[in-house]
Amino acid sequence: MPLALLMLAVGAAWVLARGWWQLSSPALLPPPSSRASVPVLGDGVARGAVGTDWIAGFNQAQSRIVLLNYGSSFAECEDLLEGLNEQLDQRPERLLIVAGSREVLAMAAGDAQARQRLEKGCAAICRALGSSGIQAAWVTPPLMGERATGPLYDALLSAVEVIESSASSHGLDVLSLHVRMLDHLGSAVVGSETRVDPGRVAALRLALAQSMLGRTPEDLAHERGWRMTADGIHLNARGAQLLQEMVQSWLGRA
Numbered sequence: 001m002p003l004a005l006l007m008l009a010v011g012a013a014w015v016l017a018r019g020w021w022q023l024s025s026p027a028l029l030p031p032p033s034s035r036a037s038v039p040v041l042g043d044g045v046a047r048g049a050v051g052t053d054w055i056a057g058f059n060q061a062q063s064r065i066v067l068l069n070y071g072s073s074f075a076e077c078e079d080l081l082e083g084l085n086e087q088l089d090q091r092p093e094r095l096l097i098v099a100g101s102r103e104v105l106a107m108a109a110g111d112a113q114a115r116q117r118l119e120k121g122c123a124a125i126c127r128a129l130g131s132s133g134i135q136a137a138w139v140t141p142p143l144m145g146e147r148a149t150g151p152l153y154d155a156l157l158s159a160v161e162v163i164e165s166s167a168s169s170h171g172l173d174v175l176s177l178h179v180r181m182l183d184h185l186g187s188a189v190v191g192s193e194t195r196v197d198p199g200r201v202a203a204l205r206l207a208l209a210q211s212m213l214g215r216t217p218e219d220l221a222h223e224r225g226w227r228m229t230a231d232g233i234h235l236n237a238r239g240a241q242l243l244q245e246m247v248q249s250w251l252g253r254a
Helices: 001-022 056-059 079-091 102-107 115-132 150-168 177-189 202-210 217-226 238-254
Strands: 036-042 066-073 094-098 135-139 173-175
Touching: 036 079, 056 066, 056 079, 079 115, 094 115, 102 115, 115 135, 115 150, 135 150, 135 238, 150 173, 173 238, 177 238
Parallel strands: 036 066, 036 094, 094 135, 135 173
Antiparallel strands: none
16 A cells, blocks of 8 residues: 555544544533532533533533533443442432433434333333432433434424323423423424435544534534534534523522
């Protein structure tokens, strides 16, 4: 193989490895402090590797409370159980779950088992939290695709039904992010025709655009016509601010 092609292949492999590391590596936790800590478990919307890191933004704006980011890209609810048990052993006063997006995307893609996986994982999480005495809330998935019609929206409503039913049965609060997004988008949500590409390749491409090319979530959103997300799934600054306000309001009540 000519040296130039070899160097090109090595460079491409390094770029891909860096993007995958950004998506799959754990978030950096803030140093110990006197602030009350609230663990956040969830999928890529919680992790914030693609889009705006809403947890970091929350922590920068708050002086009394710090959110601990235990989000994991590509995680489904069942994947969170081990991490949840570890957190329950620490006996936090409050805990947030931000999950369900992966199951929504799978349902919209025709995965017949996705709702069953969500029901199983959601029930196990809510049952464990309900019996722990910890004040907990479940943040619903965002308004993916920023549309209130079509298969993705139908899958979202199906997932929210599962989450709300299980959470209410075990005394958990529900923070309806998709409803707040719908309220803020108003009539703009109806005409959106931008396609959501939920694949891991798409997530990797977005991660590389941010880390290697310096593109912000707002740049990516503007290119595709999104208003509250970077890619139709992960939050941009506007969506992150909305979620931060919801979480702050819940913490003030909890």
